[in-house]
Amino acid sequence: MAGLGPLPSARGRLVADAPLGALTWFRAGGRAEFLFRPADAEDLAAFLRALDPGIPVTVIGAGSNLLVRDGGVAGVVVRLPASGFGSITLEADGIVAGAAALDRTVAEAAAEAGLAGLAFLSGIPGSLGGAVAMNAGAYGSEIADILDWAEIVTRDGAALRLGAHELALSYRHARLPAGAIVTRVRLRARPGDRATIAAEMARIRAAREATQPVRGRTGGSTFKNPPGAKAWELIDAAGCRGLRRSDAQVSEKHCNFLLNLGEATATDLEALGEEVRARVRAATGIALEWEIRRIGRPLKEEGGR
Known part of the structure; x- marks a missing residue:
């Protein structure tokens, strides 16, 4: 990749030519020109304000629903660390949590506190920021059902709080400003019986393990x-x-899942997905839309790198 000019200083960690594949659940993919882990929301906002607006910024979460193409990602990739964005604060009728908090961890904290309505999060892999950005859902519920507000940092470094209605949440979509990064959210909950909540989470866990290639x-x-x-x-x-x-393989257990059996590249995985799309369209006339987020450039655009 072509080198960028000097980047703004920050309190967080900024690494050049950083591998990204190991940060994804596929364990495949290219490198980031720069990978930035901000110390906190203020550090993120200050960095983005000072960053040349012509430099692309891409945010990644826990890597659970992500494919990084083998040619890598130009510009700055932002990954929010749990140290600055993983807090969970319990309230009487909800939870305020950082965007790096894992969905499963939020569900477990709610269950332990006797807060109902968030158990479905235990069935969603990934972090809360990504769940909000795509209005993630499972087992009959979705983020739109429980979100009060989301705090974001825009590409130009402005910190905003948006109500759920401003995000116009729809199926696997939230209307975030272009380039915005979710940093913290509030989720509604209601008092519930701990044993009942625990039983619901156990049911979800058993259903996932029985029907999905979770390992x-x-x-x-x-x-x-x-x-x-x-x-x-x-x-x-x-x-x-x-x-x-x-x-790369289409899972035999649940065929809407792709698997890396060992040495699959991101190119292999994406090509397999496109072959599936082509076969489904030929058989049914329906064009499947990717849910997995694909970022970066194909390897061939990198001159064989």
Whole structure:
């Protein structure tokens, strides 16, 4: 990648030519020109205010629903560390949590405090910031059902608090300002019985383990469900269950999941996903839409790097 000019100073950690593949659940992919882990929201805002507006900024979370292309990511990749963005504060009718807090951890904190309504988060891999950005959902609930507000830092370094209505949450989408990074959120909850909440979370955990390849190197649900249909059923009907490309495979357990069986590259995984899309479209006329977020450039654009 072409080198950038001098970057602003920061209290957080800024690393050049940083590998990103190991930060994703697929354990595959390229490098970041720069990887920035801000110390806190103020550090993030100050850095972005001082950063040349022509330099691209990409934010990543826990890497659970992410594919980093093998050519790497130009500009600055921001990853919020738990040390500055992982706090969880319990309130009588909700939780305020940093964007780096894992969805599962938030659900567990709520359950321990006897707060109901957040158990479904235990079935969503990843961190809370990413869950808000894509209005993540599972087991009949979604972020839109429980979100009060989200605090963000915009690309120009402004810190804002947006109410849930301002985000216009819809299926796997939130209307965030371009380049905005979620830093903290408040989720509504209600008093509940700890034993009942624990039982619901156990049911969700058992359902996930029975139906999804939760112990594999996967990116979670690969494609969004089309209106009136289920992506996995379309993929199965198109004969794609178990389909392989090198070490990339469509899961035999749940065919809306892609797996890295060992040495698959991001190129292999994306190409397999595109083959699935092509087969489903040929069989049904439906164009599946990627749910996994794909960032960066293909390897061929990097001159063979």
